[in-house]
Amino acid sequence: MKLFIPGPTYVREEVLMQMTKxxxxxxxxxxxxxxxxxxxxxxxxxxxxxxxxxxxxxxxxxxxxxxxxxxxxxxxxxxxxxxxxxxxxxxxxxxxxxxxxxxxxxxxxxxxxxxxxxxxxxxxxxxxxxxxxxxxxxxxxxxxxxxxxxxxxxxxxxxxxxxxxxxxxxxxxxxxxxxxxxxxxxxxxxxxxxxxxxxxxxxxxxxxxxxxxxxxxxxxxxxxxxxxxxxxxxxxxxxxxxxxxxxxxxxxxEEGLEDRFNRHREMAEYVRNWALENFALFPKDVKYASDTVTCVLNNKNLDIGNLNRELAKRGMTISNGYGDLKDKTFRIAHMGDLTMDDIKELLENIDEIRGGL
Ligand SMILES: Cc1ncc(COP(=O)(O)O)c(C=O)c1O
Structure with missing residues (x-):
């Protein structure tokens, strides 16, 4: 299961293997x-x-x-x-x-x-x-x-x-x-x-x-x-x-910190643009939107539980809103070792699932 939740995040296999020493x-x-x-x-x-x-x-x-x-x-x-x-x-x-x-x-x-x-x-x-x-x-x-x-x-x-x-x-x-x-x-x-x-x-x-x-x-x-x-x-x-x-x-x-920060920013921009085209952003001012997790305003009343069940069948999961924001928002994390390809694949799958819901 690929985790697009804001922690715990996806951990690469070779990192996990270090723990078997x-x-x-x-x-x-x-x-x-x-x-x-x-x-x-x-x-x-x-x-x-x-x-x-x-x-x-x-x-x-x-x-x-x-x-x-x-x-x-x-x-x-x-x-x-x-x-x-x-x-x-x-x-x-x-x-x-x-x-x-x-x-x-x-x-x-x-x-x-x-x-x-x-x-x-x-x-x-x-x-x-x-x-x-x-x-x-x-x-x-x-x-x-x-x-x-x-x-x-x-x-x-x-x-x-x-x-x-x-x-x-x-x-x-x-x-x-x-x-x-x-x-x-x-x-x-x-x-x-x-x-x-x-x-x-x-x-x-x-x-x-x-x-x-x-x-x-x-x-x-x-x-x-x-x-x-x-x-x-x-x-x-x-x-x-x-x-x-x-x-x-x-x-x-190996990756380098500057490249790592840039990768996070690029993934965030991609998810924010997708959110703005399909829903809205929960942050009031996009200037203060996070580069590691996007909180999307669920203004289309999408059933987030259902979406996640369908995503799980495809080996992915996102987060519902936190606390009182449950179902009113949902969150997509773009942090850690996730790549732009992972993010594109996730969003394509969400689009496809939404089309069929
Ligand atoms: C912003 C922020 N602060 C604090 C915490 C708590 O951290 P931990 O779960 O590692 O205790 C979290 C956990 O999600 C968090 O996102």
Whole structure:
């Protein structure tokens, strides 16, 4: 089954095969080398000189780690959909003082709005979603970065779970302190691990936070990397690390990151044009439509369940709308290792099925 859902995404056979390698001990020299190779290539994906932390969990683990480890007084979450709302919930359930600012679904966050909010409040942690998978909308992080530069005391964390590795995000250039992603999206790996950057500012902040929890304490992950030569406090998913080492080498040294970002953009443009010809886009402004997932407004009342059943017979699957957007929208992912040929084949099949429904 070819997955055109926004995670987990299609994983190439040769990447999956890496996971069948015999295991090694996680306290061996080979484990350090494995981890270091992953870190060095992830630094390129994230475009950072800062340390990259690796967690055997999905992305939400590091979202929890970020807000809990680096909020010492009060946090703000700017949400453009379900995953931003989730970050707020994570903060609240950790007993933190967190305010939520959200927009109507389909819209993005305006940088001036962020500035207005930060001017009037005294936050020391800000969380923003880069690519909202539920609505297919991106936030203008370049513009928001200009605002964030004015607030030197704030640790800025960005959820790039469904965009890093598929869209260019210049972490250091933008001044992002913690950029988070998961393996099962644009990195085209199986689910089960997550990565984040960790800036000097974030490190210094975490040192001042008393209750950082344990498993997702970012400072403890960071300290262990220094103390134990790229090893971690707990037993990591070694099999997935083999696959990550292999896949990241392919992304950085074989395909090349610029080509990878271009491929994502070209696939996105193709799907957007198809959506505009046949339906409409859910994002209010095409300028903020995602390059990794297109959220299509189902203005033709197409039976998405039926469509997916027919697609499954042809070995493909797409996603229904997320949460309240179920059946009102549907989503086509064009992320990871999918190609333009895959996308064309999918859309031709959808057209054919629609013709017969
Ligand atoms: C934008 C975004 N943030 C966060 C998450 C949660 O990530 P994970 O499932 O890896 O915990 C997802 C998952 O789909 C997502 O799309």
């Amino acid at each position: 015999p295991l090694i001990g996680h306290r061996t020299k080979d484990a350090s080398v494995l981890q270091k190779n992953i870190t060095e290539n992830m630094k390129q994906v994230f475009m950072t000189e800062n340390m990259v932390l690796c967690s055997t969990s999905s992305g939400c683990g590091l979202m929890e780690g970020a807000i809990r480890s680096c909020t010492s007084s009060k946090a703000a979450v700017f949400s453009i959909g379900s995953f931003g709302n989730k970050w707020h919930k994570i903060g609240i359930s950790n007993g933190l003082d967190v305010d939520l600012y959200k927009v109507e679904l389909g819209e993005t966050i305006d940088a001036n709005f962020v500035d207005e909010v930060l001017k009037k409040n005294d936050y020391d942690f800000v969380a923003i979603t880069h690519n909202e998978t539920s609505t297919g909308v991106v936030t203008p992080i370049e513009e928001i970065a200009e605002v964030m530069k004015k607030y030197g005391n704030i640790v800025w964390a960005v959820d790039a779970v469904s965009s890093a590795g598929g869209m260019k995000i210049e972490t250091d250039e933008l001044g992002i302190d913690i950029l988070i992603t998961s393996t099962q999206k644009c990195l085209a790996l199986p689910p089960g691990m997550a990565f984040c950057t960790f800036s000097e500012k974030a490190i210094e902040r975490a040192k001042t936070v008393e209750n950082r929890g344990n498993y997702f304490d970012l400072l403890s992950l960071y300290n262990d990397i220094l103390k134990r030569d790229y090893q971690y406090p707990n037993t990591p998913n070694i099999s997935l690390m083999y696959a990550a080492e292999y896949q990241l080498n392919h992304m950085v040294n």
